[in-house]
Amino acid sequence: MPGGLVVPVIRDADRLGIGELHERASTLVAAARAGTLSVDDMTEGTFTVSNLGMLGVEAFSAIINPGEAAILAVASAIDTPVAINGGIAIRSIMRLTLSADHRLVDGELGARFLNAVRSRLEDPEALHRELANT
Numbered sequence: 001m002p003g004g005l006v007v008p009v010i011r012d013a014d015r016l017g018i019g020e021l022h023e024r025a026s027t028l029v030a031a032a033r034a035g036t037l038s039v040d041d042m043t044e045g046t047f048t049v050s051n052l053g054m055l056g057v058e059a060f061s062a063i064i065n066p067g068e069a070a071i072l073a074v075a076s077a078i079d080t081p082v083a084i085n086g087g088i089a090i091r092s093i094m095r096l097t098l099s100a101d102h103r104l105v106d107g108e109l110g111a112r113f114l115n116a117v118r119s120r121l122e123d124p125e126a127l128h129r130e131l132a133n134t
Helices: 018-034 107-121 124-132
Strands: 047-051 070-084 087-100
Touching (some): 087 107, 107 124
Parallel strands (some): 047 070
16 A cells, blocks of 8 residues: 555454455555555465566565464466477466464474465365355
């Protein structure tokens, strides 16, 4: 935002489908742009997604917001040569970095979370099926 960073909270995100998450996020973004977010809209968060990908950032590490357990840094998707089945191919690669407070989140759980996110991003058809069911 022109006035600085705001971190709105999507409550009960773990219980929402992707369509519902999108809807709630869109509502909060509109409120932030209109300057109508309340204090309640920005407090008691537990996890943040920080996206600098739209600014062309290739990779970054985000700092956990006070009181939260973790933050996921999402960078740009960049066409990159990769080795596949003994050959070279161009694939869109996006770096994700998870910073977690190890007093609250075990590192293995964080790794499992990142692998689950990666699996879903690498299978867009499964994501489309999930969206169709919400």
